[in-house]
Amino acid sequence: MSGITKSFPGVTALRDVTFSVRRGEIHAICGENGAGKSTLMKILSGVHPHGSYSGEVVFDGEPCRFAGIRDSEARGIVIIHQELALVGQLSIAENLFLGNEIAHRGMIDWNRTNHEAEKHLRRVGLSENPTAPAGELGVGKQQLVEIAKALSKEVRLLILDEPTAALNDDDSAHLLDLLRGLRDDGITCVVISHKLGEVTAIADTITILRDGQSIETLDATDVTEERIIAGMVGRDLEHRFPPRAPVIGEEVLRIEDWTVHSATNPGRVVVDDATLSLRRGEIVGLAGLMGAGRTELAMSVFGRSYGVDISGRVYKEGREIDVRTVRSAIRNGLAYVSEDRKRYGLNLVADVQRNVSAAGLGLLSKRGLVNEHEEYRVAERFRDVLRIKTPDVTASARTLSGGNQQKVVLAKWMFTEPDVLILDEPTRGVDVGAKYEIYTIVNSLAEQGKAVLVISSELPELLGLCDRIYTLSSGRITGEVPREDATQERLMEYMTREVRS
Structure with a gap:
């Protein structure tokens, strides 16, 4: 060629x-x-x-x-x-x-x-x-x-x-x-x-x-x-992860005794009595092999988007909250960035502007009418802050590269100003340069006092980004490892641990 x-x-x-x-x-x-x-x-x-x-x-x-x-x-x-x-x-x-x-x-x-x-x-x-x-x-x-x-x-x-x-x-x-x-x-x-x-x-x-x-x-x-x-x-990338000095506060979210059954096979338990917590300013990882139940856990907590016969409790700042619908989860300060951005995260037919505002239209509307001028201004602000490469926010989301599409999904949820963000495979299909930018965004969210849960199949990513890492095997939490004790070998040991009924 x-x-x-x-x-x-x-x-x-x-x-x-x-x-x-x-x-x-x-x-x-x-x-x-x-x-x-x-x-x-x-x-x-x-x-x-x-x-x-x-x-x-x-x-x-x-x-x-x-x-x-x-x-x-x-x-x-x-x-x-x-x-x-x-x-x-x-x-x-x-x-x-x-x-x-x-x-x-x-x-x-x-x-x-x-x-x-x-x-x-x-x-x-x-x-x-x-x-x-x-x-x-x-x-x-x-x-x-x-x-x-x-x-x-x-x-x-x-x-x-x-x-x-x-x-x-x-x-x-x-x-x-x-x-x-x-x-x-x-x-x-x-x-x-x-x-x-x-x-x-x-x-x-x-x-x-x-x-x-x-x-x-x-x-x-x-x-x-x-x-x-x-x-x-075009330059040497000395560090794969941006530097960060964490300032971790009090517990903001606790999930207790969370159990979820398969949506297609209700007799099968996909998340089994899981308990985990997140604190303000903390980046927490969730590691597990394919089929361990990571995404099922995240989606079921976010408005019961996945699963049936769900039991357990979710607490925010010590008070039990209702997460039975996506609307109630958002209202209680939760946000979820899906691993499948094209299926669940974006409306590919719509432009960048509409995608950014999609989860927070209530913040832009009065008497049921969306203020399109304000919507454009908000989209432009996030385009600038997140460095989204697009000729204009009126461009279709489908025309953007994978890394820039991921930034649009992040912008959509950042606009709702959540207290807790769940990021499911946030850098899947994204190059090293865009990964670094996304890691910088995640760090800045933690610095703002947000609690961030990162689900990733890449153990080096979790080790480089997270303050604490939970491991999941066959739907069960099998380990909780602080950053200073975490290695790929130790995480893999917990991720492959046999779980007995």
């Missing part, structure tokens, strides 16, 4: 970018949110058709002018987006061949479809029945089904956008091993990732984009994470 330039209304996403990939290598693309990584790959895969950008794409020595995804797939180029595109109600086999059905005289050959699906599933390490609904699979296995789907299209160049962002450590390791196997089979892979440890472990070559331009391409043999970061942000 050479001389690639692509603009959207109000912003130039790519400016004269050059990018080349060798056959049979794993080539990583790194850069901050908004650097242009996904846009570049959408051009390569035909999502942005020829004519919507300037520059040239050459594949196997031949110029390409893709009008759409079908054209690129016909050449063996397949992209797997960060948001998985499986249809949960259809079977795994139906998903594998959706739009590429195995048919004879207009009739789908189901025997051959299921047989071929089984063959591709085995290749990615899955033994699931191809007739099972795809929606019953966990996120890690759904990611593998997407790769199997690419293999069914005789892929030659596989593009993966943040493939491990939503995966636990085991699923991530399995996926990386699979990519190594595909490379050995002669399939070329391009991987976009913010997880620099994974990039250095798997990539042969690394290209860094910054502000829509290609900065450099590195041989990954001896490259360090610090070297990649310096290229991404």
